[in-house]
Amino acid sequence: MTELWDILISVSFWAAAIRIASPLILATMGELICERAGVLNLGIEGIMVFGAFSGWLSVYLGAPLWLGVLAALLSGMGFGLLHAVLVVPFGLSQHVVGLGITMLATSGSYFAYRLALPEVTSPPKIEPFAPLPIPLLSDLPLIGPALFAQTALTYLAFAVAAAVALVLYRTPLGLALRAAGENPAAVEAQGLSVTALRIGAVMVGSGLMAVGGAFLTLSAFSSFFFEMINGRGWICIALVVFGAWRPGKAVLGALLFAAFDALQIRLQQTPLGAHLPYQLFLMAPYLLSILALILMSRRAEVPAALMVPYNKGER
Secondary structure (H helix, E strand, O other): OHHHHHHHOOHHHHHHHHHHHHHHHHHHHHHHHHHHOOOOOOOHHHHHHHHHHHHHHHHHOOOOHHHHHHHHHHHHHHHHHHHHHHHOOOOOOHHHHHHHHHHHHHHHHHHHHHHHOOOOOOOOOOOOOOOOOOOOHHHOOOHHHHHOOOOHHHHHHHHHHHHHHHHHHHOHHHHHHHHHHHOHHHHHHOOOOHHHHHHHHHHHHHHHHHHHHHHHHHHHOOOOOOOOOOOHHHHHHHHHHHOOOOHHHHHHHHHHHHHHHHHHHHHOOOHHHHHOOHHHHHHHHHHHHHHHHHHHHOOOOOOOOOOOOOOOOOO
16 A cells, blocks of 8 residues: 555656546547537547557658647548548448548558558657646646646647637537537528538547547657557547546546556556556556446436437428
8 A cells, every 4th residue: 555655646657647648638639529519430549540650750751740740630630521521411320430430540551651661670769749847837746747847749638628628618619519419400590501510520520639649659659650559549439428528527537547557557566566467457447447437427418419410401
């Protein structure tokens, strides 16, 4: 128990938790925007992979880091447009199209990697975003080094979450977007296009998913390697449900999962880790997240028109 307490009060633990949560927050906000508009985007896993690859490759070829972020954003929006066109005006199965997008984006990134670097045996490294301490705030005890000495993309993740909450609940656009996922007929009655709202939401949401993937290559690992997303996209879908389709709660869910993940890494280095298989520690964050998801989802209200195709003129 003493070792556990020492971990929980350490600055490095909370700094790691916030760092692990950052890509989850970006991708979760993207998925939340899609689902609030009535579209389930199961392409998130593949879009994150392609975003990680496109951002890394752009920087590896000489582009500035922020241009790498922009490349990831645009690539994600491209896949989002493809997904949205297939499921919104054509009304195809959102499950099937989403999984198809995941396979297309994942396979495409692997193919492009081998095409661009055919002779490479180990992933080349780039110079990633460096930590950017915020004056005065980074000097605060415990919370300062953990929260205010992160990279620019971590700050961007929390800024995006705040912006999503502001837009969804404080602007006419957010009201229209939520209505598209709850009562599309009411949106049409106001003279707005449900199709345009949903396509725009999926494009923006997919762009944020790709930036979440790019966080891993441009801010965390400094290189691209296969399987680096490792199921984070599916976790983000669960976090949307955990957060009851609300940005603030979804961010808390991402922080909770990240804390579990950071904790299991450190527990493996304690005497407890010497007596238990490491696979148990790897499973712990997912098992605890599933338990929290079960408890929270029982009270969640799913957007009424989620995954329900809508054609203009229907009632």
